[in-house]
Amino acid sequence: MRILLLGDYSKLHNSLKEGLIALGNEVILVSDGDDFKNYPCDYSIRPKFLQSFGVRKIKNLVFRITKFDICDLERGIRFYFLLKKLKGFDAVQLINERSIKTTVSFEQYLLKKIFENNNKVFLLSCGTDFVNTQFLLKNSLKYSVFTPYFNNETDLKCYSYMLYYVSKSHQKLHRFVYENCAGVIASDMDYHLPLLNYNSYLGLIANPINTDEISYCEPEINDKIIIFLGINRYSYIRKGIIFFEKALAVIKEKYADKIEIIITENIPYTEYIKLYSQAHILLDQVYAYDQGYNALEAMAHGKVVFTGAETEFLEHYNLSEDEVCINALPDENDIVAKLSLLIENPKKISEISKNARSFIEKEHDYKVIANTYLTTWFEK
Template structure:
């Protein structure tokens, strides 16, 4: 089967591609590479002129600042339009998001209509911010969510421009159009599956695929200091609750100065990010979550002890006990510091969670099995 995957924000589509190809399918990814993360794609619609040419970049930023017109979005739309003639012969297309092309909604709909004229089998993946997800979070039925910092302090609205845009009329119109024109709505973890169900959508829940052949388990083997890694993405700093990790690290830095090493990175390309945390025993991922995102799952596959979303809903879904395969990180620096202290004082617990984490990924997220689930859903 010839499969077209549009958009890439986390390496999800790359791992899915690897699983599908292992099953004998032909797969192509179209996308931007997600800015500084630089995920690989087969056909790029990255806005090279707007971003890489210094003179053009200065000019376009000035235009955007003065009149609010984003020429980067226009360039992405043009690049995708020029690709359309190469995208006629696929049997299935999956969008990673309703804004998979990262352009203006009216242009997205125009381009999707052109694309869908020749591809009858279509799916929309919900694996991040999306109109019904944000709508549900505004109901405030979760005890906390990625929007909690915004609800507590509206002055940081600019930091939440990406999730909040999905409540705008044009983005909502695009999502609703795609729901009518795609045969499948697929969710990748419980942070999206629960809201979609609560908002009345019929979805297929398929966990994230992790390439368990490419990502090998690293025996945690603590012989000296315990290494703790925190990777910061400034675009999602508040959404992920990074401030709670930073405060927790301040607490344990004073308490265990001779027992730990702390590594902090910021806005690294994906490949550099991965190599930077390879030495770590513990990885601090995110706070405002109920299930694990993609970065957490890849780290767990390597055997890292990850502080991330692992709420009751997650434990019930996979029939686990608290802190079996990862550590549930709540928005409380003292609680995070307490859990870090427990691990630092009992390194054997780190070893146990490390091995459990790998087994969990192999059981629930193995990329070939997940790819088969996607293929079954599409058919």
């Protein structure tokens, strides 16, 4: 089969591509690399001209005056010139309703060409979109990425990106994609819950993790327990990083001679992996019900990850609390208590580490997940 994957978040489509190729399929991935993460792809639509040093000042001036990022236009133009290569695929999957990340009208035009020139087009819900943003704005969950917004703990600017997806202009694009795609797939529980009442929903397919390339490293604690926190400044508020920082301040004072803390900010994916490889514990995010790709990959390496692991996730996979990862709540005292338990009981780190790797191999193997996608796409 010939498969076209449009866009990539957190290396999800890259890993899916690896699984599909391992099963004998031809796969092309088009993306902009997901900003500073710079994930690989076959055809890049990354804005280059408008990001060059001499032109960047003009771009920034236009944005300050109009709030329009002209890099969006460059992505669309680069995608337009690829259209002749993006025909005749058996299945196409969009990483998002706005997978090209250009202007609404241009995006709709380009996607119309994709719908017309290929067999089946599917939509993946693995990040912010209209459905999950609308769902979260109802404030029906005990907490979510919108909790700081509801609690007036931050200004509106921090949520402008997410709120864009419920704007009238984007809703037009949302309807167009839903009316033309063959179905919608969720990557984890955070995106599964909002889609439950949609007829176009095809179900949850877990994130694919290439366990053939990720070696398990059994934790060795000879001196200090190393705790890693990788901060993405763009999602700092929405991921609840403040709770990790407050907890680490307490832990640093409480266990100064037993721990080492590594903190990074906005670094490329390859550097991120190198830096956390030496850690025993990784702090991922708070406002989540399930694990995203970064957490899962760290679990595959054997790290004890503080992330989303709520009741819905535990019931779906038939797991006990904190069995394969630590459910990080928006409460620094709870995080301190859970970190303290691990620091004072290093054997617990080894136990969870082994459980995490086994869980990834069982539920997230990239070839098994790729086969599930193929079944979903071609039995629809």
